[in-house]
Amino acid sequence: MTSRQRSAPASILQGVEALLRPLAVFRADLHRNPELSGQERRTAERLARWLGHAGCEVFTGVGGHGVVARLRNGEGPLVLLRAELDALPVREETGLSYASTVTAARPDGRVVPVAHACGHDIHMTCLAGTAELLAANRASWRGTVLLVGQPAEETLTGAAAMLDDGLYQRFGxxxxxxxxxxxxxxxxxxxxxxxxxxxxxxxxxxRIVIRGRGGHGGMPHLAVDPVVVAASVVLRLRAMAVQERRPGEHVVVTVGALHAGERANVIPDSAVLEAIVRAPSLAAVDRVVEVARRVVEDECLAARCPDPPEFTVVTRVPAGISDPVAAARVRRAHLAVFGAGRVVEVPQGQASEDFPLFGADGRVPTVYWYVGSVPPAVWDRAPGAGPLEKLHSLPAAHSPKFSPDPVATLRAGITALAAGALAWLGTGPLGNGEIMSFGSLP
Known part of the structure; x- marks a missing residue:
């Protein structure tokens, strides 16, 4: 690699500052107008329009509201960059001037508040900024970039839908x-x-549906109350997560939604539970899911429910393990542009992602990383003797109070994504240095 090639990424990334103001406006618009999984029509249109203006060939409607933008620049590698389109059924409590007040109807007809409480608006904006940087600096790289706006990540269905719609067959x-x-x-x-x-x-x-027998709230002996059965299921599932945990495993079972009935004096016919299982591997997930199925069946049988329960595995995703060789290449790029003091290693969390499906068949190496979003002053003031204690005191993703620092997060996110792409496109920085441990954070 020549000295000119080594300096190219630095010169490209200097362009981030000039983009921050228009991108902050773009991000605020996305944040103010969130859409639920599978309903991302406006969001997809806004992202597609920006990517088109940046000089990309844009394709829409891939796997639902998915957006694929292609930026070609001669012969070279094909690099896929992904961001998510969807928001969450959460009522925002950030106090931001552009906070969401949007509501939307879920597939079951219930109207819920909607907010970008997971940062997907930031992710899309970083994708847009990366497209701008690469399009404006074509002399410094070669290859093709696919910028993918994926729908329905929160339901863990969007990646599979895009792949099933021929993402790789159509775009390489x-x-x-x-x-x-x-x-x-x-x-x-x-x-x-x-x-x-x-x-x-x-x-x-x-998704678990418990079938009871409705009746008068004052005469429960004439009914089979699915709410009581559902309550027993919730408690047993929480206990099961502990009992099924094997040495070295961290298993989480959470019932995030329970819907039943309309009035206090009417015993409903059914109750619906929505739950998640998280574990280190798909084998562990499948084992826990089968035990959960037996728990639900046993509780319904003991309560003499008139019909068996419905037990549906809605989605299933593998753990996110970055390809070791590809990840080392991205880490070197990040070390080169951020410096060793700002690149750290963190332990596995219990969130799940459908991004691993983009490489699940073994053909495509994937790399996934985190970008810090807490304002430095807020981090410094957070109580705790170390980073883990500070984390526990701060609003995390999916919290109604989750509010990334817009400018600093965009600056780092665009830089990280662009540097990762440039590591493959012929001018990626190959820095030296050591990654800090998580405990080394101030």
């Missing part, structure tokens, strides 16, 4: 697929998993 099999996620770490910090270890957990989402 990438040499690498890259993605990132904001995290409650100091803004300006980039975090990777230790080599060969997962950053995200394997997971499954469950």
């Amino acid at each position: 099999v990438p040499d690498v697929a890259l993605a990132q996620h904001v995290a409650p770490l100091p803004a300006g910090v980039v975090a990777h998993a230790p080599p060969g270890e997962p950053l995200t957990a394997a997971g499954a989402e469950l």
